[in-house]
Amino acid sequence: MRALREFTKGIIERNPIFVLMLGLCPALAVSTSVTDAVGMGLATTFVLVCSNVSISIIRKIIPYRVRIPCYIVVIASFVTIVKLALNAYLPDLYKSLGIFVPLIVVNCIILGRAEAFASRNGVGLSFMDGLGMGVGFGLGLVLMGFIREVIGAGELCHLRVLWKGYEPMLVMTQPPGAFLVLGFLLGLFNLLHRNLKKSKD
Amino acid sequence: MKGVLKMVCVLTSICVVSALGLGYVYTKAKPKIEEQAEEASRKALEQVLPGAVKFADKTLPSLNYVEGYGADGKLVGYAFDGEAKGYSSTIVVKVGLSPDNNILAIKILQQQETPGLGTKAVDVPVEETLWDKLRGRVVEGGATESPFQAQFRGKGPDDLKLVRGEWPPPHPDHIDAITGATITSRAVTDAVKDAVELFLKERKDEGAQGVH
Numbered sequence: 461m462r463a464l465r466e467f468t469k470g471i472i473e474r475n476p477i478f479v480l481m482l483g484l485c486p487a488l489a490v491s492t493s494v495t496d497a498v499g500m501g502l503a504t505t506f507v508l509v510c511s512n513v514s515i516s517i518i519r520k521i522i523p524y525r526v527r528i529p530c531y532i533v534v535i536a537s538f539v540t541i542v543k544l545a546l547n548a549y550l551p552d553l554y555k556s557l558g559i560f561v562p563l564i565v566v567n568c569i570i571l572g573r574a575e576a577f578a579s580r581n582g583v584g585l586s587f588m589d590g591l592g593m594g595v596g597f598g599l600g601l602v603l604m605g606f607i608r609e610v611i612g613a614g615e616l617c618h619l620r621v622l623w624k625g626y627e628p629m630l631v632m633t634q635p636p637g638a639f640l641v642l643g644f645l646l647g648l649f650n651l652l653h654r655n656l657k658k659s660k661d
Numbered sequence: 662m663k664g665v666l667k668m669v670c671v672l673t674s675i676c677v678v679s680a681l682g683l684g685y686v687y688t689k690a691k692p693k694i695e696e697q698a699e700e701a702s703r704k705a706l707e708q709v710l711p712g713a714v715k716f717a718d719k720t721l722p723s724l725n726y727v728e729g730y731g732a733d734g735k736l737v738g739y740a741f742d743g744e745a746k747g748y749s750s751t752i753v754v755k756v757g758l759s760p761d762n763n764i765l766a767i768k769i770l771q772q773q774e775t776p777g778l779g780t781k782a783v784d785v786p787v788e789e790t791l792w793d794k795l796r797g798r799v800v801e802g803g804a805t806e807s808p809f810q811a812q813f814r815g816k817g818p819d820d821l822k823l824v825r826g827e828w829p830p831p832h833p834d835h836i837d838a839i840t841g842a843t844i845t846s847r848a849v850t851d852a853v854k855d856a857v858e859l860f861l862k863e864r865k866d867e868g869a870q871g872v873h
Binding site for chain 1: 664667668671672675676679681682686687690693694701758773775776778787788789791792816824842
């Protein structure tokens with residue numbers, strides 16, 4: 461039961477992008493299309509789950525004072541594996557994600573979960589926590605990617621969805637559009653949380 | 662002292678284990694990555710030299726090029742790369758040139774231009790909609806090449822002039838710029854023009870010396 465709660469908390473209640481506001485840099489940069497968002501979400505989830513599990517396994521032998529370097533080595537190894545695998549098997553996705561694959565290393569969500577959760581909890585719970593946070597991050601990216609791609613290009617997964625002759629709102633595919641979409645979604649999430657709180661009281 | 666030793670030992674062992682794991686993954690992924698790169702460059706060659714099946718690498722003093730031969734052994738044309746600085750990146754273009762010095766096709770290999778503006782140079786317009794795909798309907802007659810790049814087909818070295826605001830093609834004697842992306846358009850045109858001119862000049866020099 462607790463495991464399930466660790467999983468679901470990452471999706472709405474403590475969503476990394478909209479509630480914890482971690483990992484905003486990739487969220488702004490790689491949400492121009494749904495395909496990129498899905499790829500980035502999966503890559504991050506893989507790294508998050510693997511690093512959470514490994515750090516949870518070795519948490520008792522890591523000396524407190526060098527814990528951060530230890531986490532970084534573990535995280536960087538998994539990121540390199542993802543990078544090599546994408547390069548070898550999905551070159552198109554690798555090309556469009558570009559610099560943001562290696563930058564997963566410095567994604568605050570991953571180091572944050574290692575420090576705040578995996579170093580204090582067992583393997584099973586850490587696995588569920590990583591999975592939940594990864595899925596929450598991925599869904600956030602896909603939501604932003606969906607809005608930006610449909611409005612900014614009139615396409616979805618690089619296929620046309622709006623009527624012929626729709627003039628795309630180009631700003632949405634560019635950085636200002638990312639900030640606009642993120643701002644509106646943050647507002648929406650805050651509203652949601654306030655209403656949830658009220659109904660609980 | 663004991664604490665320091667422990668720190669060193671733990672961190673070192675984590676690094677060693679990671680390095681071993683990564684080494685293993687790298688040896689598995691490397692041949693696949695090389696294969697992908699080779700396939701991508703071959704695909705680009707086949708696109709700029711339509712009909713060519715056999716390729717031979719050649720060198721000139723400051724330019725490498727490829728000769729492409731068709732299935733019947735006839736020379737289809739030459740392919741070489743050109744590059745120029747675009748709006749936000751270096752644009753690399755592969756050019757296919759026929760034996761009578763007309764452009765067969767070009768293909769942009771590398772660019773990081775503004776999405777939605779400069780990237781129109783490489784974007785292939787999508788005719789098929791998501792609804793067609795879901796219903797399994799096949800849409801015929803979609804473009805396979807970006808309209809901007811298609812303009813280069815059949816142009817000679819003197820026709821590579823950029824003109825603004827004369828869409829749609831065909832323009833037999835110039836290239837029309839992309840609206841909102843003049844710098845990108847100019848970079849692509851310059852990259853192609855410079856590469857063609859360099860190629861023709863160096864081949865002429867080679868011919869003058871009687872070296873083949």
